[in-house]
Amino acid sequence: MSEQSAPTRERATDEPVVRYAVDPRAERPPGRGFKLLSSGLGSMVPVVVVLALWQVGSMAGLIDKTFFPAPSECVQALVDLFSSGELLPNIGITAQRILLGFLLGVIPATLLGIAMGRSRWVRVLIDPLIAITYPIPVVAILPLLLVIFGTGGRPIVVLAGIISFFPAVVNAMSGVLQVDERLILMARNLGAGRQQILWKIVLPGALPSIFAGIRLAAGLALLGTIAGEFLAASDGVGSMTWRYWQIYQIDNMYATLAVIAAMGFFLTTVTLRVQRRFFSWTEGQS
Amino acid sequence: MRIEIDNVAKGYPRADGSRLSVVGSLSTTIEAQEFICVIGPSGCGKSTLLGLLGGLRRPDDGEIRFVGERTAAGPLTSIVWQDYALIPWRSIADNVAFGLELRGVPAARRREVAREHLTMMGIEAFADNKPHELSGGMRQRAGIARALASDPEVLLMDEPFAAVDAQTRTLLQDELLQVWSRHRKTVLFITHSIEEALLLADRIIVLGPRPTRVVEEIRVPFPRPRTRDVELDPRFTELKRHLWAQLRDATLAAEWAEAKGDR
Numbered sequence: 001m002s003e004q005s006a007p008t009r010e011r012a013t014d015e016p017v018v019r020y021a022v023d024p025r026a027e028r029p030p031g032r033g034f035k036l037l038s039s040g041l042g043s044m045v046p047v048v049v050v051l052a053l054w055q056v057g058s059m060a061g062l063i064d065k066t067f068f069p070a071p072s073e074c075v076q077a078l079v080d081l082f083s084s085g086e087l088l089p090n091i092g093i094t095a096q097r098i099l100l101g102f103l104l105g106v107i108p109a110t111l112l113g114i115a116m117g118r119s120r121w122v123r124v125l126i127d128p129l130i131a132i133t134y135p136i137p138v139v140a141i142l143p144l145l146l147v148i149f150g151t152g153g154r155p156i157v158v159l160a161g162i163i164s165f166f167p168a169v170v171n172a173m174s175g176v177l178q179v180d181e182r183l184i185l186m187a188r189n190l191g192a193g194r195q196q197i198l199w200k201i202v203l204p205g206a207l208p209s210i211f212a213g214i215r216l217a218a219g220l221a222l223l224g225t226i227a228g229e230f231l232a233a234s235d236g237v238g239s240m241t242w243r244y245w246q247i248y249q250i251d252n253m254y255a256t257l258a259v260i261a262a263m264g265f266f267l268t269t270v271t272l273r274v275q276r277r278f279f280s281w282t283e284g285q286s
Numbered sequence: 287m288r289i290e291i292d293n294v295a296k297g298y299p300r301a302d303g304s305r306l307s308v309v310g311s312l313s314t315t316i317e318a319q320e321f322i323c324v325i326g327p328s329g330c331g332k333s334t335l336l337g338l339l340g341g342l343r344r345p346d347d348g349e350i351r352f353v354g355e356r357t358a359a360g361p362l363t364s365i366v367w368q369d370y371a372l373i374p375w376r377s378i379a380d381n382v383a384f385g386l387e388l389r390g391v392p393a394a395r396r397r398e399v400a401r402e403h404l405t406m407m408g409i410e411a412f413a414d415n416k417p418h419e420l421s422g423g424m425r426q427r428a429g430i431a432r433a434l435a436s437d438p439e440v441l442l443m444d445e446p447f448a449a450v451d452a453q454t455r456t457l458l459q460d461e462l463l464q465v466w467s468r469h470r471k472t473v474l475f476i477t478h479s480i481e482e483a484l485l486l487a488d489r490i491i492v493l494g495p496r497p498t499r500v501v502e503e504i505r506v507p508f509p510r511p512r513t514r515d516v517e518l519d520p521r522f523t524e525l526k527r528h529l530w531a532q533l534r535d536a537t538l539a540a541e542w543a544e545a546k547g548d549r
Binding site: 180182183185186187188189190191192196200201204205 | 364371436
């Protein structure tokens with residue numbers, strides 16, 4: 001280009017022209033409102049709005065209070081349940097069942113998944129068993145668990161364990177199978193033995209997938225525990241929810257549901273933090 | 287160490303049960319401290335040969351012998367990979383020290399050797415970065431540093447500069463020449479580029495189409511230390527023309543074979 005911009009060439013007036021010119025709308029940066037809503041605290045705004053509408057609708061009689069008591073009443077119920085000393089021990093019981101069930105499922109599942117990924121023989125023997133049992137809705141075998149383990153906490157823990165077993169085993173196996181073959185060749189060329197390849201290449205390489213399975217398993221352990229408590233327990237938060245539904249104390253039912261939701265939120269957030277902290281390298285490739 | 291490749295053959299089973307012969311009765315000798323470039327039409331089994339030399343595959347027939355006293359502390363061979371093969375969750379320094387770690391060198395010594403080789407390749411500033419944070423050229427510098435830090439008898443390079451852009455490639459070739467003049471390790475360097483082979487090699491081995499055998503071995507006459515100026519030498523043009531004539535027919539034949547589905 002010359003230093004001075006050349007004058008536009010003379011053009012016959014009837015010559016057709018397609019113009020690509022400045023589009024002021026496309027260049028506009030996101031406005032303040034958008035930025036506020038997409039920030040961490042701002043993302044609470046829609047939640048607060050829904051709760052506020054619920055509250056107003058309930059007070060104005062627009063929403064049937066028997067099914068949807070106002071949020072303020074639910075909060076009051078929650079406070080009462082805490083102060084009466086009923087809620088905390090039950091939260092402890094449920095948390096313990098989730099944790100035990102989670103460990104019962106995830107530890108053997110991860111070990112088995114790794115073995116399946118590493119050994120064709122283990123894979124060919126175990127894969128059909130998983131393929132048959134995976135589609136069974138695990139809650140359906142609760143009666144069987146009750147027969148085997150009696151009533152109380154044990155069948156619930158086992159139920160949570162079985163539910164969390166599957167995603168953990170499948171993810172561990174596929175994580176091991178998807179480890180970059182070139183890295184294994186590279187290590188072998190530099191003299192790595194089988195054990196070294198397992199510990200230095202395969203396991204670290206499979207870890208993000210293993211952890212993704214563990215995250216899913218944590219959520220499912222919660223699900224299994226609550227479902228088990230609904231149907232087969234006299235204690236725990238899930239059984240409280242079920243009982244308050246049966247005796248029609250809907251505000252108490254909502255309060256316990258909020259507790260369950262908070263437990264789920266806690267699990268998701270904690271595991272996501274861990275994932276972001278340790279597996280940032282998965283965002284790029286070698 | 288001298289490498290004697292003695293009537294080596296290697297093939298793979300095809301889906302229909304027959305066997306695809308990739309390397310067919312290949313023989314040559316590589317002397318210690320020689321810089322060998324291997325060129326040949328694509329798909330001719332250059333990488334299979336490299337896998338055989340790297341101990342990743344065993345030949346179907348014949349044998350490969352490494353003859354002579356060990357002079358290096360590390361493995362027989364280290365491969366520099368075309369696509370780098372850096373471990374994505376490790377820092378560059380830990381990648382470079384990987385070979386040392388495998389044979390139990392203490393951590394302090396590993397760090398020292400890694401730093402030395404990172405400095406040699408001019409990437410010491412990226413010691414603590416992860417591979418995905420680096421450009422292709424920087425990653426391959428790390429790949430070369432890792433191969434050299436592991437201290438092999440023979441350096442095997444599998445089209446190491448094929449994945450980087452042309453300018454970076456030029457830089458990396460110059461750097462390799464400099465580094466090699468200090469180490470004088472035996473190098474077997476596979477490439478598609480005739481110019482690259484003429485610039486780098488003491489001797490060029492030309493391979494034929496599958497099943498590949500040695501078609502010709504050419505001694506490259508330019509004295510060392512070498513610079514890019516060898517391209518101005520009339521013999522450079524002469525050799526380039528000669529090598530292209532050798533490759534042209536084989537490349538065409540390979541393309542036809544591939545189009546007919548003979549993979």
